[in-house]
Amino acid sequence: MDFLSSKFTLASILTTLIKVTFLISLLPGYVSSQASLSSGEILSEEFLAGLPASVRDEIEVQNQVKDEIDLQNLFRSETSVDKNKIILQKLKKQILALDKRISADDQKDQTALNIFGQEFFSTLQSSFMPVNVPNLSGEYIVDVGDSFDLLTTGKISKEFELMVQRDGSLIVPGFGKISVTGKTLEDTEAAVNGLIESTSVGVEAYLSLSEVRDVQVLLLGGVESPGIYTLSGGSSILGALNVAGGISETGSYRKIDLRRQGETIKTIDLYDIFVFGKYTSDLGLRSGDTIYVHPLSYRVPVSGGVNNQAIYEVLPGETAAKIISFASGFSYAFDGFDEILVSRVDLSTKTYLKLQLQALNNFQLKPRDSLLVPSFDSVIEPLEVVNISGEVRRPGKYFINEGDTLSTIIERAGGYLESAYIFGGSLFREDAISKEKLFAQLNYEDTVKYIVSSIGKEGSSINNSALDLLAEELRSQNYSGRIVTNFRLTALKSSPEKDIALQHNDKIVIPPLQKIVYLFGDFRKPSNLVFNPSMRVSQYIELAGGLKDSAYEELVIIDPDGKTHIYQKKFNLYSPDIEIYPGSIIYAPRNIGKLSGIRYASTISPILSSLAISLASLNSISD
Numbered sequence: 001m002d003f004l005s006s007k008f009t010l011a012s013i014l015t016t017l018i019k020v021t022f023l024i025s026l027l028p029g030y031v032s033s034q035a036s037l038s039s040g041e042i043l044s045e046e047f048l049a050g051l052p053a054s055v056r057d058e059i060e061v062q063n064q065v066k067d068e069i070d071l072q073n074l075f076r077s078e079t080s081v082d083k084n085k086i087i088l089q090k091l092k093k094q095i096l097a098l099d100k101r102i103s104a105d106d107q108k109d110q111t112a113l114n115i116f117g118q119e120f121f122s123t124l125q126s127s128f129m130p131v132n133v134p135n136l137s138g139e140y141i142v143d144v145g146d147s148f149d150l151l152t153t154g155k156i157s158k159e160f161e162l163m164v165q166r167d168g169s170l171i172v173p174g175f176g177k178i179s180v181t182g183k184t185l186e187d188t189e190a191a192v193n194g195l196i197e198s199t200s201v202g203v204e205a206y207l208s209l210s211e212v213r214d215v216q217v218l219l220l221g222g223v224e225s226p227g228i229y230t231l232s233g234g235s236s237i238l239g240a241l242n243v244a245g246g247i248s249e250t251g252s253y254r255k256i257d258l259r260r261q262g263e264t265i266k267t268i269d270l271y272d273i274f275v276f277g278k279y280t281s282d283l284g285l286r287s288g289d290t291i292y293v294h295p296l297s298y299r300v301p302v303s304g305g306v307n308n309q310a311i312y313e314v315l316p317g318e319t320a321a322k323i324i325s326f327a328s329g330f331s332y333a334f335d336g337f338d339e340i341l342v343s344r345v346d347l348s349t350k351t352y353l354k355l356q357l358q359a360l361n362n363f364q365l366k367p368r369d370s371l372l373v374p375s376f377d378s379v380i381e382p383l384e385v386v387n388i389s390g391e392v393r394r395p396g397k398y399f400i401n402e403g404d405t406l407s408t409i410i411e412r413a414g415g416y417l418e419s420a421y422i423f424g425g426s427l428f429r430e431d432a433i434s435k436e437k438l439f440a441q442l443n444y445e446d447t448v449k450y451i452v453s454s455i456g457k458e459g460s461s462i463n464n465s466a467l468d469l470l471a472e473e474l475r476s477q478n479y480s481g482r483i484v485t486n487f488r489l490t491a492l493k494s495s496p497e498k499d500i501a502l503q504h505n506d507k508i509v510i511p512p513l514q515k516i517v518y519l520f521g522d523f524r525k526p527s528n529l530v531f532n533p534s535m536r537v538s539q540y541i542e543l544a545g546g547l548k549d550s551a552y553e554e555l556v557i558i559d560p561d562g563k564t565h566i567y568q569k570k571f572n573l574y575s576p577d578i579e580i581y582p583g584s585i586i587y588a589p590r591n592i593g594k595l596s597g598i599r600y601a602s603t604i605s606p607i608l609s610s611l612a613i614s615l616a617s618l619n620s621i622s623d
Contacts, residue, residue: 113301116310116326117253117274121246138186140234141284144168145213150192155202161210175199185209215285219244221293222251235285237268247293254313255294260286271313275326298367302327305334305375314365321360323371333375341372386502388413390510391420405499406485407492409508415489421513424560424583425487427500428507433481440479484562517580519544521588522551531582537567538577540586551588558585 142164150160150172162170168181170192178195180188189207196205213233217240220226224245231240237258247253253270272278300323301311307328314323320342324330340360342353345368352372355363365371386409389395393414400409406427416422485500486492487510492499515531517540524545537557541547555567560583567578567586580586 113303113309113311115299116308116312117247117270120274121242138184140185140209141286142180142183142185142188143213143233143286144181146209146233147211147213149208149210151206152196153204153206156200164213172196215287215289217285217287218290219293220290222248222295223291223293224248231285233284233286237285237291238273238279240285240291241293250296251293252296252313254297254315257290257292257294258285259290259292260288271326275328300365300369300371302371302373304340304371304373305331305337306373307331317364319361320355320363320365320371323365324360324373330373331375333377334373336376337374340374343370343372344368382504384504386504386506386508388508388510390508391417391512392510393417400502400504404502405492406487406502406508407489407499409502410487410489416510419512420510421560421583422487422510423581424511424513426509426511426562427483427485428481428509429483429503430481430505431503432483433479436479436481482562487561511583513582515582517582518585519588520585522548522590523588524548531580531584535580536577537580537586540580544586547588548590550590552591554589556585556587556589558587560584 144164144166146164148162148170150162152158152160156174160173162172164170164180167179169177169179170188171177172192172195175196176199178191180191183191192207193205196203214230215233215235216228216230218228219240223241224247226244229240229243231243237256241247241256247270253274256268256270257264258266258268297313297315299311300314302323303309306324307330308326310327312323312326320340339354339356342355342363342365344351344353344366384400385397386400387397388409392410393416395413398409398412410416483500486498517529517531519527519529519540523541524547527544529540529543537555541555547553553568557565557567557578557580559565560581565578
């Protein structure tokens, strides 16, 4: 062999080895950091440059597609055919997984009922995962591979680590050998204690399970992923089924065999566990066990007035009463009915059978049957409350019934205190707030339309700044939702039509008597003045220093109960006096020159509604 031929042979071998190593790294489940190829860590750039193009491309792609996020970076015009094949392979796997997930979601959307039992395996993944935690009951069956910690005290104080040998025995150094396989954990502890006590006087022993053996079991039949699984020795049949992905679409939840050495030692109905809670862990798994899930019998949907609507598996010969029990019985919505419907479909027709309750125990179901349980679920009306505060004997929140009125809630609150200012009582209501907001919005829109149509007209003093002012007024408004009504119990009793019916979340405020008259707005000296029954409106105005030149010649006077009056001055003469009470408000609005020409109602309402007064609302509604 000459130099050239030997060089060619070495190159061929190297190329072949790299290809084989690369292909092995693509095998499922291959996890070896030594077998991964990284141009930055194992192979230098110079070495890669000397490789055949196809091998170099394979190595580069393998490095690039480790992270699925980087797939998008491979879609370049210069990507080779080999690279595209690898990309396509990975994308196909992603598409299949996504298609399966979407199909499952679509199926879930198409039916209102779920197959009973599916949710247990989809939500209990962490609960049933096999873990090597020896926190087991005394009924655990000891077998080959289990490990124990043994502590002796007294004459001999030592710690031992013991494992059950292949012959099923535990060897305790210095004490002897004892057979434990097939014994319960409790019996094993007793046996070891007996061995030590019989061979050494004055020695006490403490045995504890430190590590549970692994077992290999075979899962076959109607499971999502049949195969051989290595589990913890403390695993249950539920845990094994869960690891295998749960029961498949064609598998039975009602007939699952545990087979050992070719014989069926137990047949399990998962409904006993899922419906009735009859779960026992006294039958542990052993290596070599087979769990076989039988094929599905057939399913029957149960909907309507039952406690758990779902699609249930039915075994041959089972009755409607049995399936109703799987659905946790009839719900309260079925109360009053005495029959259910059975929808029965054969190859040519669909019929509805009325089934009396006393016949449920004898009616056997067939494939394609459906149980339709009638139900009537009345709307549960929430409890309605009102709040009353202020000068009543028992202020607080009160539940109300249909027909409760203002007088009934005041009486329930113990009536008025002597300090109550009944004339100043307030009732605030949520739907009144909505009406106030609607009125303010409509008023604002009408005003804007007027301003826009007036801007630029000959002789008009309105300009764009008026819109900014109105927008600011709208933003600053506060809505109280006050209802103007009579609070005197004698008047309400004598005229029941005036006794307003209460609504949910009404708020009633009964203030104390305060002998004050409030003067706000464009007065020279706005003041809170002491009420004087002999004084007129004009005298209160004089005490506030009179009106400013910027004030309107119309004043707004608000009674303590919320009624509003307009007090006008024309030709230096005021309109007839309006009576003033303790708690009355006299408001002098400013004459906004920029808005001259706009109707009074369109300018004064936004200003009035922006004020918040404790005794009276400036934007009140008469009911």
